Amino acid sequence: MKSQDVRKHFLDFFESKGHLIVPSAPIVLKDDPTLMFNNSGMAQFKEYFLGNATPKSNRIADTQKCLRVSGKHNDLEDVGFDTYHHTMFEMLGNWSFGNYFKKEAINWAWELLTEVYKIPKENLYVSVFEGSVEENVPFDQEAWDIWKGLIDEDRIILGNKKDNFWEMGDQGPCGPCSEIHVDLRNQVEKNAVSGKSLVNNDHPQVVEIWNNVFMEFNRKADGSLEKLPAKHVDTGMGFERLCMALQGKTSNYDTDVFTPLIEKLEQITEFKYVNNNVTSSAAEEKINIAMRVVVDHVRAVAFAIADGQLPSNTGAGYVIRRILRRAIRYGFTFLNTKEPFVHQLVAVLANQMGAFFPEIKSQQQLVTNVIREEEASFLRTLDQGLQLLDKVINDEKGKIVAGTKAFELYDTFGFPIDLTALILREKGLELDEAGFAVAMQEQKNRSRAASEVSTEDWSVLIPGSEETFVGYDKSENEVKITRIRKIDSKKDGILYQIVLDNTPFYPEGGGQVGDRGVLVSANETIEIIDTKKENNLILHFAKQLPENLNAKFIAKVDSDLLALTSSNHSATHLMHQALRSVLGTHVEQKGSLVNPKYLRFDFSHFAKLTEIELQHVEDFVNTRIQEQLPLIERRDIPFAQAVQEGAMALFGEKYGDSVRAIKFGESMELCGGIHVKNTADIWHFKIVSEGAVAAGIRRIEAITSDAVKAHFASYESTLNDVKLALKNPQDVLKAVHSIQEENIKLSKQIEALIKDKVKNLKVSLTTEIQEINSVRFLAKQVDLSPEGAKDLAYELGNLGDNLFLVLATVNTDVSGDKPMLTCYISKELVAEKNLNAGQVVRELGKFIQGGGGGQAFFATAGGKNLNGISEALEKAIEYVK
Template structure:
């Protein structure tokens, strides 16, 4: 059975059971601070489990893209070495929100696997929760056990511990016991030797879990205790790739048609055969897995970067490049060429991969090229480290710096060192790594109390589109503590005029005032699992009263100007550059806006001018806001509204129209484009291959911009003695400056030649070595030229020159290659040790190195001690 048919049968089966089929949510999460990526099928539905929103149907089914590469669920380092772990995987799921429970979930799972997919029941095992004797004191799930007895013999129902059979979304939140379904696809001979039940949950590659049925019935509180949920829910997740392995009768996920087209393409590109050499097989599995994760992340709006979720994506791609570089001998970009195969294979089920194909290829190709340059640079640095090593073990700190500063992977360093007969101090490396990880955890660690609920079952209402002030009640609150921000409080109101950060727009600031006039400032507003949270540094004394809530109107207005300008900018870019332009991200603040978009080249001056003029023409046109707060998604798209990849939309959406610009948007906007006053682009540049970024300002910021430029203009004219043509006057000054620089360079060269001529006569012989240590009046470049000039026609020469410039000292050491080879002298070692006298340090190559320091007074001692190296 083909993978497309397997996925289709699953969704059709549950559709017949009155489930609504919903599309996969984007993998990159926007309003859940506990997760970077969707790491399980239930993550997009957390708001339903928490009771913060109502689903359109109490029964849903989907195939959800998931990514497990960070945090508690991290499979990255296992990928490639076994046959069933992945970074990106599909999770087939069916969901019940307060509707059916264990009986139906178990019955339908059995029916689908045995009756529809025709899996032999004799290769299946199931597990149930055995209970726990810890603080939770949970009893065995006898209800699930008794239900399973109706379908499978008791000797195939295994009791599982809390680790394997009690599912929790995190340290807090909904949780419950679960039943896992495992499959044993070993050969008959292997089954005769070892009973399959002894291999369940033992990481055996052919005895694997394929489906987990979670019975959500508890809520884990911050203090660790459990309470019953108001409603019981079903959350199931079946690994699509593993199911394909079973139904296609193969022994590895990578042998299914999910991966074989990618593997064949890798074989063709690299001229390597899969299945002949283990290290090659691992590399091919890594690359075929990782390209899926990276491609879908980019399609969902997450570009590789140096921070957050973007760093995770960059790390995955670099791991793939590294395996290709090391084991497949690929020294040029090639992974991007797999996107075409991936698009053809998965584009029907996930159309975003087809629509974003060109962008994905561009980004991956550029990232590959960049990292390959890093590898080349790292190899050169590693060669120098090895050359300077005093024994066969390299410093662990050096290996860490190579990884931390240059992105050079430690396992590749280890491999290269072993090939050269070297090793590195792993204890020292791990110590530095743990210190760094500890600092990162401390900075990001967030501890939160349980919510204190003041008003039960109060549904929150957002009124901020129409009002900036309101009388509000606090329905619940909690304290949160982080290393970064200290102690804060999160408040939820029954209704709120505060806009929560989202869609690129920052959250509102403002304050609430109590009846006695005390003011409590709202420093930020965010959304978490569909709930608007107001962040304050102080908790009101009496939380049960009615407060006057007020949004900072000036900040909101400026932000609205910038947000509306992003819509007009989007329209302008498509008009000026072409319909290929699509928004790839935005940041809307009160002071400026940032807009990322797909485009293949730098914008010309004329194009930037045309874009600015287009936007300002719409501002001058005084276009009124036309808003529709509740329109069906289909109707909005029919009207021409633009939907952004990577955004999660419901069935009903909000559209914002200014003239011909119409977009799906939940942000706040001006009532008329005239309110923006003026639009000015301040920068344009590249973010990634095929993605450009424009930063711009509007309204008051434009006024400030022109005021500052006007002031700078008159200051410049004043410096130019009020020249009538200041530009021409500046050009004349530049020409004069260029000519004077040439004259100075010529004089310095003549000076250096004279000094070098004098230095030749000062070289003396010490122990058969030509030696000179002297303080000279040249800059760093002049000293280097002097060293190489003197060393060019001399053998066995040792030079140490010092100079003082701007209150700082510089030492430069040159040692001829004969001395380096025969005597074991090393210029890098010399300057590091002598550099202590000038309170500095440095390094370089064995034959030439420099050290800088802040104590010129130590120069004489450094020069005097240099002779010790040749005595």
């Protein structure tokens, strides 16, 4: 059964059981601060399990793109070494929100697996929660009894809390679960060892394929459990493992989910992947591992980029970059790929999965470009790391390289530790792995301490209250507090999260920052320092709680900040329209930040914008501002209708069935943010910078309103200062041009004087050259610029062979006087005496508290200690003695 059919049969089956089929949420989460990525099928439904929202149907089924590379669920380091762990995977799931429970979930699971997919019953084992005395949760008798009616009792396994009690996190909904495992071994192996003994023991052919979670408890902050008001079903079946079982394979990588990618990788690298059923040598297994890493990781990276997460140095972007670099490194080390290659797999992936996940097809070119540029960048880093590692090796006196040095390469330059260890072994050296582990753990401890957060349970003041957002119509409103929660983080200290029955405060989202303001009662004022959304609750952050939580309050948004933010947000819509008009309709928004100070807008485009193009964009937006276009806002319109009418929907965003559309003239976008009532309120639009973010992604930063006024005032002030410095000329531009022309003339004169000085010094220094061990040697401080010292070195070098020359100069710039060393070594000395100018300046540079490098015959080093010049020149003679 082809993988596309496996997916279709699952969704068709549950649709026949009255389930609403919903699309996968983006792999990158943008509205859940507790998760970087969608790491399970239930992540997009958390708000329903928590009771903070009502689902459109109480029976839902889907296949969800998942990514497990950080936090509690982290499979990254397992990927490649076994045949069933993945970073990105699909989770097939069916859900009941207070509707059916164990009987239906278990019976349908059995029906689908054995009657639709026709997996032999004798290949299946199931597990049931054995109960927990410490949790005061009994043995799951109901599940046991249901399974007894479907499967032989000796195929039912009792599972402990670790294996058969599923939790969303340290707090939140949880409950016992019933797993289904499949035994894919051949008959000889089954006769020799019972599959029952191999369940949950990491056997590659006895694997869990489906987990049925029966959510009936809530885990509180103190660790205790309380009953949920309704019982829910949350199931997850690994799509890749299911395909392995249905296609008669013993490895996920032998299924048609991965074989097209592996075949393309074989073409690129000219290495062969040895099928898992064939015994492979140690060398072949290294190639197999590398290939599994690459084809797994390209899926994770490609779908993350398609959903809007670019590789970067922080947060989720850093995780994506790390995954990609792991793939590049395995290719570099084991598949001999010294040029970018991973991006060539994107076309195969798009053809393979584009029908069901259209985002990978529509974003194919962008994904390809970003990955190719990231590959090129990291290969340059690897090359730089190899040079730095060579220096570490050359500096090493013993046979063991310090773990701290290896960690510096890893932490600062991203140089993989296992590649460091491999190269050291080839050089006959060892790595202090314990020292590296200590340095790594110290960094993790620092990172963990910085991000550590403790969260108390919610104190519910008004049970059953439904929260309403009124910020589209009001900036202040009478409110009541419905629930509060205390959080304590190393970063921000103690804060309180306050939920209101209705609120004018906009929570951070869609690029727009959260509102600030105050809660005012008859007796006190509480400052709201930020507003965010979590699991469909709008959280107002405060440093203190009101004394009387039951009082009536007026919630007031800081209207001045909101006006500036609204101006910038509306300007992003107009700029998006302008970019598509000026550059072409290939332009798509790839990220934004809207705050009171400025706006930042990332978009897809292949080249740097010219000054003329930037001016056209500015003019386009300012024309729309001058036209005084009114805001046309449409709420609760069907998503399909809004798109059909021309509204732009952004890739990577999660839209509901009903959406809100914002329109200014011909600009129409789906948006949940706050906007000006008329484009005239923006006042003026000014671009302040444009640059690259990644391959095919550009970034514009711009300002509006008061910031533009301040910008123009600053320019006027600067112009007045320039006039004053030029003694108030009538024509400032003419005066500047005159100075530039005079500077060119003076520079030419100085250049001629330096050449004369070099010629004179060449004559005088020739007499100072000593001969030591058949080497012509000179170490001298000269009164020249660094460029003059270079010219002098070459002039002296042309006078004869076997010259070893070190010149010291003092370079003066705005930051002060700085010493510099220039080393020239005749090429015959480089060849015959094994002298190297780069190594010389690195050693001598230590005396001037600096460093440098260059070629074997010519190199320079800069420093900051003028007093070290004489000692550096004295030490130079030791190289030729």
